[in-house]
Amino acid sequence: MxxxxxxxxxxxxxxxxxxxxxxxxxxxxxxxxxxxxxxxxxxxxxxxxxxxCRGCYTKIQREVNQKYRLNRKIKNFNDRAIEKELEGDFTIEDYNELISFANGKCMLSGDVLTPETMQLDHVVALSKLVVGSTASNVWLVHKRVNEKKWIHSLIDYLTSEHGASVVDKKRLTQSINYLAGKAGVTFEEYIDLLVESEKIALVGKTFFNK
Ligand SMILES: [Zn+2]
Structure with missing residues (x-):
């Protein structure tokens, strides 16, 4: 023995x-x-x-890789704003909170989000040069919404044919409420900020002829 x-x-x-x-x-x-x-x-x-054990080690490696990729994605997201001299202070905690708020659904259309279709997006685009990568200006949207939206401003998109057919008003209202909370303003004030941002961007574009 x-x-x-x-x-x-x-x-x-x-x-x-x-x-x-x-x-x-x-x-x-x-x-x-x-x-x-x-x-x-x-x-x-x-x-x-x-x-x-092999099983646990593979799982740990996968988690480490995912965390690393997410960190890099968020850093990129902030850097793109900082390059334009806008604020870039979006954090992993902001991201996790956003994920839990979105609960697997597009914050504009309510479409189900998968890792392939989910996109981290600026409410007011960086190209407007008004707001950067900060918790009150970041949401999660479906790829098909994002692909159409980027050519419009948000306000134009909402009134466009595609936008009107895709946007879920109740969902959008919840999302704006969430973002307004992040900005520390009311729902109405947030909408005003959106409209103002676009006006400012438009004035800026005409004035500087950009
Ligand atoms: Zn194990």
Whole structure:
């Protein structure tokens, strides 16, 4: 009969060792805490097993990659505003709050959002040179809305044929309320700001002939 001994690893997990050969037979994963066979762990050339089982390690890597990609996306989003000398202070916390508010639905049309169709968008476009990447000017919209909207200003879009057929008024009202809260103003004041932003942009464009 084979004799086993138990070894405590750094990090407090346990391994089952063959007493005769000193080979690690089973190991407790530091992430899921299950006792698994040695083959369920990646083996380093030194002979040591990774602290997390293959399944957990893959999951951890995926989460780290996602977090890294999101950080980069938000940094890009802010940098684009800063380049235009606008504010760029949108944070991961703002993003998470927005995700939870949107609850998987376009903030303009109510369309169901998937990772492929969801787009982070400025309410007032950066090209207007009025507002930047900041919590009160960022929302989540469906790709098909965003693709049509960028040629219009928001106000023009809402009254355009495509806009009128796509926009869900109740949803948009909820979204504006959310954004107004972020700006610390009322619903009506936020709408006024939108209209003003577009006027200012228009005046700016005519004045500077941009
Ligand atoms: Zn595990």
């Amino acid at each position: 084979r004799k086993h001994k138990v070894k405590e690893n750094r990090g407090g997990t346990l391994s089952l060792i063959d007493a005769l050969t000193n080979v690690e037979l089973q190991r407790e994963c530091s992430a899921c805490r299950s006792l698994k066979l040695a083959e369920d762990f990646q083996k380093f050339t030194s002979g040591h097993l990774r602290a997390q």
